[in-house]
Every structure is written in structure tokens, then in C-alpha cells.
Amino acid sequence: MAKGSEVDRLKPNAIGLAGVLFIAVTGAAPISAMLFNVPFGVGFGNGQYMPAAFLFATIVLTLFSIGYVSMAKRIRAAGGFYTFVTHGLGRELGLATGICGALAYCLFEVSLLGGFSYFASTNFNSWFGWEIPWILFALGAAALIAIFAWFDVALSVKILGVALITEIIILAIFDAVVLAQGGASGWTWEALNIFNITESAVGADGAVIGAAGVGVFLAFWSWVGFEAIPNFAEESRHPVRNIPRATLIAVVGLGIGYVITSFAFVTAFAPDELIAAAGSADDPPFFAAMEKYGSNFLRTVMEILILTGAFACAMAFHNVAMRYFYALGREGMIPRQFGATHSKHKVPHVASLTQTAIAVVILAVWGIVAGFGYGAAFDAAYVRIYTMMAVQGVVWLLAIQTVCAVAVIVWHQREKLGDNVLVTTVAPLLAIVGQVWAIYLLFTNIDTLAGTIGYVAWIKWIAIAGLVVSLVYALALKNMNRAKYDAIGQTVDSVEHV
Secondary structure, three states: OOOOOOOOOOOOOOEOHHHHHHHHHHHHOHHHHHHHHHHHHHHHHHHHHHHHHHHHHHHHHHHHHHHHHHHHOOEEOOOOHHHHHHHHHOHHHHHHHHHHHHHHHHHHHHHHHHHHHHHHHHHHHHHHOOOOOHHHHHHHHHHHHHHHHHOOHHHHHHHHHHHHHHHHHHHHHHHHHHHHOOOOOOOOHHHHOHHHOOOOOEOOOOOEOOOHHHHHHHHHHOOOOHHHHHHHHHHEOOHHHHHHHHHHHHHHHHHHHHHHHHHHHHHHOOOOOHHHHHOOOOOOHHHHHHHHHOOHHHHHHHHHHHHHHHHHHHHHHHHHHHHHHHHHHHOOOOOHHHHOOOOOOOOOHHHHHHHHHHHHHHHHHHHHHHOOOHHHHHHHHHHHHHHHHHHHHHHHHHHHHHHHHHHHHHHHHHHOOOOOHHHHHHHHHHHHHHHHHHHHHHHHOOHHHHOOOOOHHHHHHHHHHHHHHHHHHHHHHHHHOHHHHHOOOOOOOEEOOO
16 A cells, blocks of 8 residues: 655645635535526526425435545545545546546536636626626636646635635625515425425426426536545645545535525525526626615625636636646556646646646637637636536536445445444445436436537537546556556555554
């Protein structure tokens, strides 16, 4: 078992419980999750039952986390899923999850850069009348993230912490002003009925215009980031205590917040106006509701904080992606230069710059397809980059989380550590069922996402191709380079079997 003494190490004891939480919860990006995902989920997914979809996701991801942290207590490494699956199910699946996880986080940063640039372009036009091309905002944000990521991880934590606190405050204000006034027609308690999450959005004329699977899937997407907490174990103080605590606090805390805010959103509009308001491109519905129930000042504050929140979220995803590249590089699965750390700041700087380059290339490709200018902001930056890249990444991530839940069960059964069977077996099994169902719902309803975007038809095949290529690579190493194969997922900070 490699302990990592022969490789470049990340800076130890750099962040505490609060720092890990800031990175993880900001990665989930509460304000971005709500302002991006709730209107889309309401209008094209579950309609008024979107809060129930969030409640369902809270339950499933809490169950997943219970088993996940039981393994994180005993195996600590920057590889996260990559390391856990390797130890539970073998090197082939471990390497596949590591590569697909890195690809997913590459796309998540790109997704949020698209969302950030859409709102930035739109807001600057609203505030000043400037028609600034969305690509300038996207490239500027990518460059700034690369600069921040070059320095000590503690700098990123400070920036993420400020962004997180402010966005939680504005969402709490939104919830308070809407719910205190009873919304448009009183509190819609039926919206929390978890048994109705298979119901789809219905238009004013009674026609079904949404697909429940899209709403449920968007609910799961809203948590992305929490599962990366174990990736920071090597840099955390008291990881045995802080990593499990941070994971559970993040999942449950986000769940409570998401349910309340999505409930406030559907309450803010009359039932016969909800679907139309959610799909409005002229006046973003959260902004409109904040102005109606709060004030124009609060609307402006929310317009500003969606920019800082989306930027912080993109930076958090960047931090996770570069650590996946780092974990794969230091074991030689990809060029070892990715496993190098900066001599002073002890961050994986090569991996960071590579992630930035990948993000810029993907942004450029979508820009060529849909346009770089101000007028293309909604279609290119929001619909194509934010939505399509998010869905592609979440397909990988939910599949990886499902495989990881299986790894948790197998590893604990094999090691016979005497841990509670409810924690190491029952909870992961229930999480597997919930996540597989979410993936099934997406692909049985994915045409709702398509519109005129042909890329949707490729999402499933790209996800499968990433898995197959990774497995073939692992098998090739097994037959042609046994030493490298044996190193897969073995560089860890600590393993405790007792």
C-alpha cells in the first residue's frame, strides 16, 4: 500500500471543518442550484411538485452519504471515488470512475462558466445597456479561477466562504418575504407530497408539457459538489472527524434549504401562472418574485449574488477536477506531470492549468456552434453550455455514486470491520435503488431536454464511451504494464482497517 511518501504531497492541515464545508457547499452552489434548476425543473419537469423532488433527493443522498462517510473515515486520499471504488471493487472499475469523475468535473466547471456568463451578459445589459458578448465573461472568469487556484488552497476557501454566506442570506430573505406573505394563494402543501414526483408539469390548457424525470434529475444535480469532500482529506485538519461531519452537514443542510426555497418559489406564483412564469426568458422568475414580495433593491442584490455564486461554484468544481487529475497523475495513470505540486503553494498547478485549457476549448466549441455574441447568450451559454454540460456530467456522477455505494458494501463485507450493517449495507442499498431510478427517469424522458439540440441524443453514448474506454485502458495496463496497473488507486494518506 503506497502511503504517498514518494510523490508530491498536497499541503497538510491547510483547512478545517469550515473550510471543507465552504468548498463542498459552494460547489453545490445553493443560489445557482435554485435560480438555474428550480425554474427549469418546474417548467419542464415536475411542475408544482418540484419541492417533492428535492425532498426525495435529500433522502436518497443522505442514505448514500451514511455509507460513503463510513468508508471515508477509514480511507483518506485526494482521489475520492477513484480510491474508494478501487479498494472496494477492483482497479478496473476504480480507474474508470476516476477518469469519468475527472471528466464530469471538467464539464461542471464549463457548465457554471456558461451559466455565469449568461447572467453576467444579461445583467450588464439590464443595468447599463451594454451588450457584452457572453464569451468575454466566460473567458474572464476562467482566467480568474486559474489565478486563484494557483495559490494556497486556503485562499480559495476564503473566497468561497464569502460567496457562500452571502448567497445563503439572500435565499433566506427570499424564502422569508414570500412565505411570510403567503405567496400568491397560500402555502401549497401538496407540493411536498413525495408520492407525486412522477407527475409532470401541465400547462394552462391542461396539456402535459414537462417530464417528471427531468425535474428529479435536476434535483440531484443541485447537490453536485458534496461528494468531493473526501478529496480534501489530505489537506484537512482532523480528517477522521471533519470529513464525515462535513459530508453529512452539507447533504442535510442543502436538502433543507433546497426544499424550503423551491417551496417558496412554487408558492410565489398562482397555480395557473406557475408554469408560464417558470419558463419566462424575458423576466427571470426568481428576480420577478423577489421584486414582487421584497423590493427592487433586493432584486438587484440577488442579480449580483447569482454572479458571485456561479463564479464561486465554477471555482469549486475547478478545485475538485484538478485534484482528480492530480490523483491520477501521481500514480502514473495519466502523465506524471499532473501529479506535480507547486514548490511553494503545494497545489496541483499543472492539473489546474490543464483544466483551464480544457474549459476554454469546450467553451470555444459551443461558441462556434451557437455564436459568441450578446444575442446568443441564452441559447449558447445557458441552454447549451450550462444545461447540456451539466446533464452530461451528472449522468457520469450518479452512475459513479451508484458504483461507489456498491463498493462501500463490498469493502466492509470483505474487511469484516464490525461496523453497523444499517450503515454499511442497508443505507447504500437504498441509495443505489434511488439513484438508478433517477437515471432511468432521465433517459425515459430525455426528449424533453432536446428541442433542436442534437447533442442530447449523444449524452448516453458519450457517457458509455467514457466508461468503456477507461475500462479498456485499465485492462491494457493489466496486460502490458503490471507495475502501473498495481498502482491504481493505491496512493492514500491513510488506511485504517481497525
